[in-house]
Amino acid sequence: MIAPLVTGASREAPSRLQARGWWPAAFALLLALQLVAAPPLAAARYDQGQRVEVTGIVSDPQGRPLSGIQVVLVASRNTFSFRELRRTDKDARRVAVTTNSTGEYRLEWPWDSYFNSFELLAGIPVPKGKSVDSLEVLERQDITRKMAAGSPVVIAVVVQNREFIDRFREFLASVKSDDERKVYGEMGKPDRVERVNYPDHVEATWWYFESGRAYRFRGGRLEQVVPFTPVTGR
Numbered sequence: 531m532i533a534p535l536v537t538g539a540s541r542e543a544p545s546r547l548q549a550r551g552w553w554p555a556a557f558a559l560l561l562a563l564q565l566v567a568a569p570p571l572a573a574a575r576y577d578q579g580q581r582v583e584v585t586g587i588v589s590d591p592q593g594r595p596l597s598g599i600q601v602v603l604v605a606s607r608n609t610f611s612f613r614e615l616r617r618t619d620k621d622a623r624r625v626a627v628t629t630n631s632t633g634e635y636r637l638e639w640p641w642d643s644y645f646n647s648f649e650l651l652a653g654i655p656v657p658k659g660k661s662v663d664s665l666e667v668l669e670r671q672d673i674t675r676k677m678a679a680g681s682p683v684v685i686a687v688v689v690q691n692r693e694f695i696d697r698f699r700e701f702l703a704s705v706k707s708d709d710e711r712k713v714y715g716e717m718g719k720p721d722r723v724e725r726v727n728y729p730d731h732v733e734a735t736w737w738y739f740e741s742g743r744a745y746r747f748r749g750g751r752l753e754q755v756v757p758f759t760p761v762t763g764r
Contacts, residue, residue, distance in 0.1 A: 575680060576641040583682040584673075585636040588629050588652055590692040595633025599689070600665060601652050602626040603639055608647035619647055648677045652687045654695060657718035668694065704734075707750030717741065 576582060588599045603626075606619035623645070627637045653667040668689045676683050689695070701723060705714050713736065720736035731749040738744070742760035746753050 575678070576643075578641060578643060580641045581681075582639045582641050582677065583636065584639060584650070584677075584685060585634070585682050586685040586687060587633045588635060588687045588689060589633055590689055594692075595629075595631075596689055596692075596695065597629050597631045597633060598654070599629045599633070599635075599652055599668075599695075600626055600655060601629065601635040601637065601650065601687070602665065603637055604649045604651060605639065605642075605645040606647045606649075607645055621645075646674070648672070648674045650685055650687065652689060654698065656698065657714070666694070666698075707747070709752040710747060710750055713745050713752065717743070717745075720745075 584603055588596045588601065590596060602624050604622055604624050606622040608617055608619050610616070611618045621644075625637050625639055627635050629635045650671045650673050651665065651667050652669040653665045656664055656666045658664045668691050669687055671685065671687065673683065673685055676685065698719070701719070705711055717736075717738055721739045722737040724735045724737070726733045733749075734747045736745045736747070739761040742758050744756040744758065746756065
């Protein structure tokens, strides 16, 4: 008679331990992870709505200033997601400006204590089709700590990929005919451009791999559109 009672008690003990001990322990662990992984919040040195100035110069690795570069301040709320078990950014807001002829930029952010994560992006708008610009991000910096240090926030940005900028601007300078401008307006920047120089004219082919189209121009005039199987994941 005793044995069954002991066996029954031993079987119930683990389930009771799970019900009473496992979930509180797991919750405590997740809470600890949240606290450990929490990023430093910006110091409450600003009043709500106060204008915080972010300024600096964008240059290449040789120190040459870069004009016409778009600088974007991205503010978001960084929180711990218990569903995904990681920190995530949400409710992002953006403020953007363009560097002047000497590579300088200046933007203002109306302080809102709800946001606790700040990132600075630098790049150039590159049309991807249907005249919709997509920012080609060339550099990014986490400036959360610097935002907390007080205004003005001075950030020097060095763009390593100067070659991309030069190639893109060279391509834009080559778009001169009505046909070229029309295709560029509809399709955006091509993935590849091939040119062949002849004594009396130039032939160019614009490749759009994901769209499966190649546009061939002769002296700026559209001669042929060649369809092919779209290529993704390039």
